[in-house]
Amino acid sequence: xxxxxxxxxxxxxxxxxxxxxxxxxxxxxxxxxxxxxxxxxxxxxxxxxxxxxxxxxxxxxxxxxxxxxxxxxxxxxxxxxxxxxxxxxxxxxxxxxxxxxxxxxxxxxxxxxxxxxxxxxxxxxxxxxxxxxxxxxxxxxxxxxxxxxxxxxxxxxxxxxxxxxxxxxxxxxxxxxxxxxxxxxxxxxxxxxxxxxxxxxxxxxxxxxxxxxxxxxxxxxxxxxxxxxxxxxxxxxxxxxxxxxxxxxxxxxxxxxxxxxxxxxxxxxxxxxxxxxxxxxxxxxxxxxxxxxxxxxxxxxxxxxxxxxxxxxxxxxxxxxxxxxxxxxxxxxxxxxxxxxxxxxxxxxxxxxxxxxxx
Amino acid sequence: xxxxxxxxxxxxxxxxxxxxxxxxxxxxxxxxxxxxxxxxxxxxxxxxxxxxxxxxxxxxxxxxxxxxxxxxxxxxxxxxxxxxxxxxxxxxxxxxxxxxxxxxxxxxxxxxxxxxxxxxxxxxxxxxxxxxxxxxxxxxxxxxxxxxxxxxxxxxxxxxx
Amino acid sequence: xxxxxxxxxxxxxxxxxxxxxxxxxxxxxxxxxxxxxxxxxxxxxxxxxxxxxxxxxxxxxxxxxxxxxxxxxxxxxxxxxxxxxxxxxxxxxxxxxxxxx
Numbered sequence: 001x002x003x004x005x006x007x008x009x010x011x012x013x014x015x016x017x018x019x020x021x022x023x024x025x026x027x028x029x030x031x032x033x034x035x036x037x038x039x040x041x042x043x044x045x046x047x048x049x050x051x052x053x054x055x056x057x058x059x060x061x062x063x064x065x066x067x068x069x070x071x072x073x074x075x076x077x078x079x080x081x082x083x084x085x086x087x088x089x090x091x092x093x094x095x096x097x098x099x100x101x102x103x104x105x106x107x108x109x110x111x112x113x114x115x116x117x118x119x120x121x122x123x124x125x126x127x128x129x130x131x132x133x134x135x136x137x138x139x140x141x142x143x144x145x146x147x148x149x150x151x152x153x154x155x156x157x158x159x160x161x162x163x164x165x166x167x168x169x170x171x172x173x174x175x176x177x178x179x180x181x182x183x184x185x186x187x188x189x190x191x192x193x194x195x196x197x198x199x200x201x202x203x204x205x206x207x208x209x210x211x212x213x214x215x216x217x218x219x220x221x222x223x224x225x226x227x228x229x230x231x232x233x234x235x236x237x238x239x240x241x242x243x244x245x246x247x248x249x250x251x252x253x254x255x256x257x258x259x260x261x262x263x264x265x266x267x268x269x270x271x272x273x274x275x276x277x278x279x280x281x282x283x284x285x286x287x288x289x290x291x292x293x294x295x296x297x298x299x300x301x302x303x304x305x306x307x308x309x310x311x312x313x314x315x316x317x318x319x320x321x322x323x324x325x326x327x328x329x330x331x332x333x334x335x336x337x338x339x340x341x342x343x344x345x346x347x348x349x350x351x352x353x354x355x356x357x358x359x
Numbered sequence: 360x361x362x363x364x365x366x367x368x369x370x371x372x373x374x375x376x377x378x379x380x381x382x383x384x385x386x387x388x389x390x391x392x393x394x395x396x397x398x399x400x401x402x403x404x405x406x407x408x409x410x411x412x413x414x415x416x417x418x419x420x421x422x423x424x425x426x427x428x429x430x431x432x433x434x435x436x437x438x439x440x441x442x443x444x445x446x447x448x449x450x451x452x453x454x455x456x457x458x459x460x461x462x463x464x465x466x467x468x469x470x471x472x473x474x475x476x477x478x479x480x481x482x483x484x485x486x487x488x489x490x491x492x493x494x495x496x497x498x499x500x501x502x503x504x505x506x507x508x509x510x511x512x513x514x515x516x517x518x519x520x
Numbered sequence: 521x522x523x524x525x526x527x528x529x530x531x532x533x534x535x536x537x538x539x540x541x542x543x544x545x546x547x548x549x550x551x552x553x554x555x556x557x558x559x560x561x562x563x564x565x566x567x568x569x570x571x572x573x574x575x576x577x578x579x580x581x582x583x584x585x586x587x588x589x590x591x592x593x594x595x596x597x598x599x600x601x602x603x604x605x606x607x608x609x610x611x612x613x614x615x616x617x618x619x620x621x
Binding site for chain 1: 521522523524525526527528529531551552553556559560564565566569574575576577578579580581582583584585587595601602603604
């Protein structure tokens with residue numbers, strides 16, 4: 001069987017940054033990703049990032065991705081397998097993946113899971129109609145493939161993803177008819193909310209979807225007001241003519257492979273669902289297996305990059321590699337990460353990490 | 360109100376504006392009302408006029424004595440939350456960030472929007488800047504009547520691509 | 521439904537690729553996934569639910585949700601949202617769980 005020293009599953013911000021740390025330490029790295037593009041969700045982030053200069057703040061996500069890829073792509077110790085889906089992860093660190101209908105196996109010494117997350121949905125009548133799309137998926141369709149999801153969109157969810165994708169829909173020439181939010185307050189950054197509101201997109205809180213209308217695809221949507229218990233109020237229905245309903249209602253970590261491996265997983269609502277129990281080193285309950293990025297708790301791309309770098313350094317150290325200035329760099333990264341999580345928008349993640357015992 | 364609709368209250372808006380005398384020269388007006396982990400306004404400022412402390416969640420503070428109204432923070436702010444405003448002869452000169460196509464052209468009269476997304480007046484475009492270092496965020500210069508100082512925030516996006 | 525003008529991104533003219541959707545000839549671009557090419561051509565319904573035959577379309581775009589599974593070149597359950605488009609692909613809406621030919 002083919003062997004690899006370090007295998008990273010997922011080539012998003014966490015995986016790519018972990019790869020950089022390991023390569024810098026002199027290790028050999030194999031990255032596997034199911035898409036044909038490197039970068040995970042960074043491939044479509046056309047907006048400027050927040051944070052500080054160290055996290056490339058003010059640069060656009062797509063430009064940050066280019067920097068990250070350029071930093072490793074020519075490295076002789078790096079192997080990348082794209083269009084390959086990892087379908088099995090076993091206790092002897094055998095990784096099974098499928099590429100072009102062929103099943104391959106590879107055995108690793110150490111594994112870093114950076115599998116990211118999947119978008120959630122919410123229940124309503126006809127929520128399976130074509131035209132009801134996840135917000136991140138719409139972003140991919142527009143910003144990676146240059147295809148509009150439709151002409152008139154209802155955005156559901158006012159977290160940063162909902163607010164940012166609403167803005168990006170407008171940049172693509174799509175009309176955003178309204179943005180609704182079930183909670184009583186806007187969830188994402190207010191600067192993002194103000195940015196779409198001043199261009200004429202109404203943001204309505206305490207509102208949700210009652211049902212989608214249409215036969216083969218969405219032709220309209222009925223929305224209604226919610227009471228304090230988030231129950232729809234009869235008589236408050238409003239029908240909007242839209243061809244797309246964009247769901248930005250949260251993300252769930254993709255922990256299936258970790259569970260297959262037998263790593264300890266815990267349900268932590270604040271982190272998005274089932275997350276691996278990790279320690280300060282981003283090591284899971286299994287020696288030699290690390291988890292970083294959204295798979296270890298839903299956060300921002302900036303934090304995923306820092307987590308990836310920490311996981312990469314720790315994984316290298318654990319196998320005896322000499323990482324230059326490791327202690328200082330790890331301290332600095334941990335400080336930056338906690339700084340990023342320090343504000344009111346970091347409250348949820350702090351609560352989640354406290355439940356995991358890593359804060 | 361802003362946390363429900365995205366529209367800041369009148370008090371909130373007025374709290375970020377300096378005295379009208381100060382606005383005889385162009386000054387950055389920063390609409391960053393809630394703590395978020397972000398500091399490019401501060402690090403991009405060549406005049407050390409905007410400060411965000413080590414805890415980058417703290418809201419930026421501007422020193423209007425040092426601010427020259429150059430507009431560099433306007434296109435560096437990831438939240439597009441900064442404009443530059445100046446009062447001149449009963450008019451307001453505004454520099455605002457813009458990320459839509461097509462860009463307006465110099466001399467064009469455009470619809471000016473308030474923070475609630477309503478068209479409030481017409482403005483004349485006086486300059487359109489978009490260089491490589493601005494990385495796709497254009498700086499639109501526009502002149503409007505002084506009475507809209509606290510209301511005008513952006514221009515209407517042209518549809519029909 | 522292609523984006524022609526964009527303030528941040530440039531969508532350069534790409535090589536056109538012909539493929540088949542339920543036997544009908546459709547044009548997509550090199551670099552498309554099967555699903556993005558179909559969507560651009562106005563095809564929103566990609567599959568049907570197994571028991572009630574309800575229409576299903578694109579949902580996650582990361583190869584996770586199975587809503588876009590189609591039969592491609594006779595192979596069922598191909599995740600069209602992450603499968604690159606190739607010339608002359610025979611893409612079909614599959615029936616039920618699909619048949620292995």
